[in-house]
Each structure stands twice: as structure tokens, then as C-alpha cells.
Amino acid sequence: MRIATWNVNSLKARLERVEDWLSYAHPDVLCMQETKMADAAFPTLAFQALGYEAAHHGSGRWNGVAILSRVGLEDVVAGFSGATEDETVESRLISASCGGVRISSVYVPNGRSLDSEHYQAKLEWLGQLRDHLLETCDPADQVAVCGDFNVAPEDRDVFDPAKFRATTHTSEPERDAIRRLSEWGLVDAFRELYDQDRLYSWWDYRAGDFHQHRGMRIDLILASRPLAKSARWGLIDRFARKGKSPSDHAPVLIDFEV
DNA sequence: ATGGTAGCGCTGCTA
DSSP: OEEEEEEOSOHHHHHHHHHHHHHHHOOSEEEEEOOOSBGGGOOHHHHHTTTOEEEEEOBSSSOOEEEEESSOOEEEEESSTTOOHHHHTTOOEEEEEETTEEEEEEEOOOOOOTTSHHHHHHHHHHHHHHHHHHHHOOTTSOEEEEEEOSOOSSGGGBSOGGGGTTSTTSOHHHHHHHHHHHHHTEEEHHHHHOOOSOOOSEEOSGGGTTTTTOEEOOEEEEEEHHHHTTEEEEEEOGGGGSSSSOOSBOOEEEEEOO
16 A cells, blocks of 8 residues: 655645646555645545545645545544544544555644744644544554654754754654654654655755755654554655645655555 | 745735
């Protein structure tokens, strides 16, 4: 099973690129983030025409997550288990069972700056994600949590660690939150396959960062151990970050033998 | 050097 994740930075602006990418990358499952649209605007038929079922959770101009699958899409849950209306309004999590794997598409809050209340909210959100997984999943099963985590797990996941000393994405509390997910039983599956540095999935639009390969690896596929064990090959598709009007993120994909 | 670009949508916020 080929599982992919891609922060598309507006599905309305990127639909044609996403369709093209589905046609040549042929993922079995694609988790998307930052669709930036309401459920009513989601192009279900466009994906159906390519053989994908879809589940979307979005409320408007910000956030928005989706799962596309051509290996079945069952037991869709939007937001955290037992969350109130308020907590789901940001549309940052959707989960579904696809071909025997419990898959979540996550868009972790950015955090903005270390002294911001949004940074505290980011840490709380990551804690809620952990609680949600504890309540709804078993790490002995096939589980994949995919998306834009807005955290670079290690210094080697950032082009210049010194530049990011007092910023979000690299702080210890954020990395601790990711480590706690690992302790529960989720493996950074791309890292298991590829150990080198300079593997980035996001580049700032500004200052020619993509061209200079000044990026970060913040788009992750976290897999339970039974699933991670079957990972065979992976790719960060930088080709999809080139050309006219790309997303600022590249798709990340992994082939699993399930 | 605190810039730069992109999306949404029409003013400035978010990333």
C-alpha cells in the first residue's frame, strides 16, 4: 500500500496539480492538509473520476484536512474523539480505515512564536492528539498518522539549526510532544528508511528558499511498529514543488507491504 | 538586513 501525505496549501488553487500528481504517483491513500475550503466546496467528483473515495473535514478559509483512498474508506471520524463543537471548528484532524490501516490526516497548529498563546495551543493540540490515539487506536494494529506536524523532529531536519534556535518547529517541548507519540508506538517511517540529512518537505516561498534547498522536514508519516516494519521505499517528491504555482510543501510517500 | 511570497478575499491575517 502506497500512503502519501501532502499539505496542498489550498485545494482550490491546487486541484489540477493534485489530480496530475494522483495520476502519476498512484498513491493508494493520500492525506491532504490545508485544503482551505468548506465541506460543500470539496471536489468529491473530481477524485471519484480518478478512482478515489474521499472524506473531508473543513469549515472555510483556513485549515481543512482530507483523506483520499482507492482501497476503501470506512469509519470516518472528523476531529478528536469526544470533542466539543468548539474543538473541532479548526478542522485539523480526520481519520478513516483504508485497506486495513487506521489512517489519520493531521494539520498541527503552527504555533507562530514561542511566546505566543498559539504556541501553547499547539502543545496542547499535540497532547490531545496523543490522547485521541490512546482512546481510539492500538499501536499493535496497523496505524498511520500522516500530515503536516509543523515540527522538525531533529536538527538534521532543518537546513540551518542555528537559525531556528528560538523559533517554533524546533523547540524541545514540540519535539518532546513528537517523542511522546513515538513512545506510544509510532515510528517516523521515512526516517526508518532514510538516514541522511537535507531531506526536506517544506520550503518557504520567499527568498528563493526552495531553489537554495533551505527547507525543513515537517511532513511526517508516523506508523505503528507492525506497519513500519513493512515499509519498503519512500520519496519526498520535490518534482511536485517545482514549476508554476506549487504548494510550499512537497508530497511525502511510503510504500508498505500491506 | 526582521526582508521575502502565497492564499484568501478585500482588510489584514495566516503561514
